[in-house]
Amino acid sequence: MKVPDRVDLKILRELQANARLSIAELAGRVSLTATPCARRVQQLENAGFIDQYATLLNQAAIGLPVNAFVEVRLTRERQEEIAEFETAVRSYREVIECWAMSGGYDYLLRVTSPDLESYNKFLRTKLLRLSCVDHVETNFALERVLYSTALPLDHLETTN
Numbered sequence: 001m002k003v004p005d006r007v008d009l010k011i012l013r014e015l016q017a018n019a020r021l022s023i024a025e026l027a028g029r030v031s032l033t034a035t036p037c038a039r040r041v042q043q044l045e046n047a048g049f050i051d052q053y054a055t056l057l058n059q060a061a062i063g064l065p066v067n068a069f070v071e072v073r074l075t076r077e078r079q080e081e082i083a084e085f086e087t088a089v090r091s092y093r094e095v096i097e098c099w100a101m102s103g104g105y106d107y108l109l110r111v112t113s114p115d116l117e118s119y120n121k122f123l124r125t126k127l128l129r130l131s132c133v134d135h136v137e138t139n140f141a142l143e144r145v146l147y148s149t150a151l152p153l154d155h156l157e158t159t160n
Contacts, residue, residue, distance in 0.1 A: 003156060004044065004049060004153075004156055006157070007030055007031075007032065007040065008040060008044060008049075009153050009156055009157060010029070010030040011026065011030050011037070011040055011041060011044065012044065012049065012050070012153060013150075013153060014026055014029050014030060015041075015050065016149070016150040016151070017150065019053045019054070023037055023038045023041070026041070054149075056149065059112060063114050064112040064113060064114055065114070066112060066113045066114065066115060066116065066118075066119055066140065066141075067110060067111070067112060067140070067141035067144075068109075068110070068111040068112075068113065068119050068138050068139070068140055068141075069108065069109070069110055069111075069138070069139045069140075069141065070108070070109040070110075070111055070127070070136060070137070070138050070139075071101075071104075071105035071107070071108055071136070071137045071138075071139075072085070072105060072106060072107040072108075072109060072127070072133060072135070072136055073104070073105050073106050073133075073134045073135040073136075074106045074107075074132050074133060074134055075131070075132055075133070075134040076132075077106060080132075081132035082132075084130065084131070084132045085106075085107070085130060085132050085133065086098075088126070088130055089107075089109065092111075092122070092126055092127075094111045094112060094113055094119075094122050094126075095109050095110070095111050096110050096111070096112055097109065097110035098110075105135075105137070116140075119138075123136070123138070
């Protein structure tokens with residue numbers, strides 16, 4: 001699929017704001033009828049512009065108010081250590097994001113937990129037990145100032 005046109009961008013913006021819109025509601029918001037709107041959504045999905053649909057839960061309401069941002073440095077950056085770390089992290093349900101980084105640390109993790117005691121247990125019984133981990137530094141979020149799952153699409157408008 002080519003770069004999304006203005007109508008496609010409207011569809012993407014609407015779906016980022018509310019992925020539960022019916023095709024009929026979405027079509028009305030982007031000034032299309034249902035059939036062409038559904039076709040465009042399917043084309044956007046097939047082209048990889050829409051990766052997945054998700055329900056975002058209220059983290060505090062479900063009892064996971066603690067966000068820890070954990071910087072991890074490996075003992076070495078050989079394939080074996082990288083594979084060991086990434087395999088382990090994928091199995092830890094507390095880790096909801098993991099980014100390979102440039103700079104002073106190899107990885108940045110976002111870890112959720114119900115309280116500091118639970119985070120400490122995760123740290124001691126899981127993360128620090130990995131032989132490939134050399135150093136860990138944890139920063140706790142005090143307050144969420146901004147949060148969005150919507151990607152900015154303005155740069156795509158200039159290409160149409």
